[in-house]
Amino acid sequence: MERKQNKTLAFCLFKYFPHGGLERDMLRIALACRSRGFEIDVYTTSWRGDMPESLRLHLHRPRGLTNHRRMREYHAWVARQLAENPAACVVGFNKMPGLDVYYAADGCYKAKALEQHGRFYRLLSRYRLYHAFEEAVFGSSSKALILMLSKVQESLYVKHYGTVPSRIHRLPPNVARDRIADAKAPEIRRAFRQTLGLREDDRLLLQLGSDFRRKGLDRSILALASLPKTLLARTWLHVVGDSPKRPYARLARRLGVADHVVFLGPRDDVPQILVSADLLVHPAYHENTGTVLLEALASGLAVAVTGVCGYAHYIEQAQAGWVIPEPFDQDLFNRTVREALERHDLSDVGRRGAQFARREDLYGMVDAAVEVIETVARHAAT
Numbered sequence: 001m002e003r004k005q006n007k008t009l010a011f012c013l014f015k016y017f018p019h020g021g022l023e024r025d026m027l028r029i030a031l032a033c034r035s036r037g038f039e040i041d042v043y044t045t046s047w048r049g050d051m052p053e054s055l056r057l058h059l060h061r062p063r064g065l066t067n068h069r070r071m072r073e074y075h076a077w078v079a080r081q082l083a084e085n086p087a088a089c090v091v092g093f094n095k096m097p098g099l100d101v102y103y104a105a106d107g108c109y110k111a112k113a114l115e116q117h118g119r120f121y122r123l124l125s126r127y128r129l130y131h132a133f134e135e136a137v138f139g140s141s142s143k144a145l146i147l148m149l150s151k152v153q154e155s156l157y158v159k160h161y162g163t164v165p166s167r168i169h170r171l172p173p174n175v176a177r178d179r180i181a182d183a184k185a186p187e188i189r190r191a192f193r194q195t196l197g198l199r200e201d202d203r204l205l206l207q208l209g210s211d212f213r214r215k216g217l218d219r220s221i222l223a224l225a226s227l228p229k230t231l232l233a234r235t236w237l238h239v240v241g242d243s244p245k246r247p248y249a250r251l252a253r254r255l256g257v258a259d260h261v262v263f264l265g266p267r268d269d270v271p272q273i274l275v276s277a278d279l280l281v282h283p284a285y286h287e288n289t290g291t292v293l294l295e296a297l298a299s300g301l302a303v304a305v306t307g308v309c310g311y312a313h314y315i316e317q318a319q320a321g322w323v324i325p326e327p328f329d330q331d332l333f334n335r336t337v338r339e340a341l342e343r344h345d346l347s348d349v350g351r352r353g354a355q356f357a358r359r360e361d362l363y364g365m366v367d368a369a370v371e372v373i374e375t376v377a378r379h380a381a382t
Helices: 021-035 067-084 109-116 125-138 151-161 185-195 217-225 246-254 270-276 291-299 312-318 330-342 346-359 365-380
Strands: 008-012 039-044 056-059 089-092 101-104 145-148 168-170 203-208 235-240 261-265 279-282 302-306 321-324
Touching: 008 021, 008 067, 021 039, 021 101, 021 365, 039 067, 067 125, 089 365, 101 365, 109 125, 109 151, 125 151, 145 151, 145 365, 151 168, 185 270, 203 217, 203 270, 203 330, 217 235, 217 246, 217 330, 235 270, 246 261, 270 291, 279 291, 279 330, 291 302, 291 312, 291 346, 302 312, 302 330, 302 346, 312 321, 312 346, 321 330, 330 346
Parallel strands: 008 039, 008 089, 039 056, 089 101, 101 145, 145 168, 203 235, 203 279, 235 261, 279 302, 302 321
Antiparallel strands: none
């Protein structure tokens, strides 16, 4: 008798909130798998926002006082759940043991720890747990398949863990189609800028993305404050994202530019905001990929970005902005932002990005990820 195929997939994500790039990717992949006939169990400790009725949500509240202890308890809970309700494929969006497929949106923890911390840090329980969980995915003895987004991070994992190349599946980017600027973009830009009280010759800097610390919002505020007075008088920095703003509002006040920094919070009208801005600033301290960079390309928005971002090379390929090399130089970034805002052809720089986005595959990540997951699930039934 032929064994009935298990059509259940387990999606494991420590926390979900609707405005995170990793979280949005998880949901898109889960819904795409559901459309192919799979049942989806989502295991998480927190879910903010709407939950699609087609997915089954399983919530657990860990009791640990620290993130790594909560992560350890979360993993133990997931393991117990899966022992009772086996899945054809366990898909992880955080590193932990027991995964069949890992979506590699985060950078190499071991590489970062070695670069930023001394020997004592590696004796802490936090490091030992996160390193063990990372090794469970990338170590040479692991069989988990890896959905890789960044060539830079891939080389780090291979270097530190000897990851077998055959387990790595490189994914194209994943830009939402609603980010593509269409013929109505100029009209949308004029109308939206009017709602913001902007004049035709005003300049709008945009910083887009949660986790303001990692995205380098302090660097953007410093660049704004460095502008000549005449340029500063007609320049605003709008900040979109779900992150505590108090330290950055305080910095803006100290630098005398508080009236030129507007915190918009998380927004659902990102496509309109993108086409209304003049320059995306993304001076991240570290960034595995940076989907927002490609969203800017598709929207026809010029970009100033740090070279640590995994997708920064697309900005160079498209000739749609400026990539600040490492080690980061604040004066160079300040000068780059100023010179970009002073250009009369800045919109032409953005248009090169839109042309690039129309001819390159920046949209196929979900389908590629689903193909790998489906293959693992199918093999589990044989």
